[in-house]
Amino acid sequence: MPDSSAPLIVAIVGTESSGKSTLAQALRERLSNEHGLDCALVSEWLRDWCYREGRTPREDEQLSIANEQARLIEAAAREHELVICDTTPLMIAIYSEFIFGDPSLLAEALAFQRRCSITLLTAPDLPWEADVLRDSPAVQAPIDALIRGHLLSANLPWASITGSGAARLESALDALTPLLARPDRAAGLFSRLQQQQAAQKPWRWTCEQCDVPECEHRLAAERPR
Numbered sequence: 001m002p003d004s005s006a007p008l009i010v011a012i013v014g015t016e017s018s019g020k021s022t023l024a025q026a027l028r029e030r031l032s033n034e035h036g037l038d039c040a041l042v043s044e045w046l047r048d049w050c051y052r053e054g055r056t057p058r059e060d061e062q063l064s065i066a067n068e069q070a071r072l073i074e075a076a077a078r079e080h081e082l083v084i085c086d087t088t089p090l091m092i093a094i095y096s097e098f099i100f101g102d103p104s105l106l107a108e109a110l111a112f113q114r115r116c117s118i119t120l121l122t123a124p125d126l127p128w129e130a131d132v133l134r135d136s137p138a139v140q141a142p143i144d145a146l147i148r149g150h151l152l153s154a155n156l157p158w159a160s161i162t163g164s165g166a167a168r169l170e171s172a173l174d175a176l177t178p179l180l181a182r183p184d185r186a187a188g189l190f191s192r193l194q195q196q197q198a199a200q201k202p203w204r205w206t207c208e209q210c211d212v213p214e215c216e217h218r219l220a221a222e223r224p225r
Contacts, residue, residue: 007077014122015143024086040080066092119158
């Protein structure tokens with residue numbers, strides 16, 4: 001049985017301009033303010049590093065950045081019951097593979113990802129927003145494919161987060177509610193889980209080939225925007 005007193009780590013991963021930071025902040029505010037959870041937010045260390053150094057990192061600097069991201073998450077988990085991570089070492093490892101052709105960071109990054117309580121994968125279904133640290137919309141599809149491929153190869157489950165605005169936050173809360181909903185933890189989330197279960201329709205296979213248990217294409221099409 002899992003230790004219900006252990007800190008929960010919510011790992012948010014996804015390609016550039018897929019709303020990771022916005023979602024992480026919105027989740028922390030909702031879970032802290034409305035549900036009273038002791039919730040910490042760990043921001044993306046790579047972004048802080050790039051602004052501090054005024055450049056993007058070299059190949060030989062990727063490992064230390066991934067290690068620092070892991071250290072920040074672990075430090076927050078020692079102090080809080082719930083940690084929301086605006087990226088994990090997995091994203092640094094994937095970009096290191098994509099940009100430098102270096103897959104050496106993947107094994108350790110996937111091992112760290114396995115220790116997280118849940119992985120939320122933000123879908124690249126939002127309008128592209130330019131940023132001095134971002135490449136171009138052309139990288140979204142290959143990076144998204146790499147993330148999914150490595151999660152699949154490592155047998156790591158994830159929840160696909162789709163929609164925009166409030167709908168995207170609700171998508172994430174739907175994924176988190178079964179993990180967080182205990183009467184002693186947050187009554188509002190426990191009620192939400194009861195409502196979800198009461199409204200649950202029988203599961204059915206909707207695609208001939210699909211890489212997730214619940215078809216995200218159907219979910220994205222049905223979710224209000």
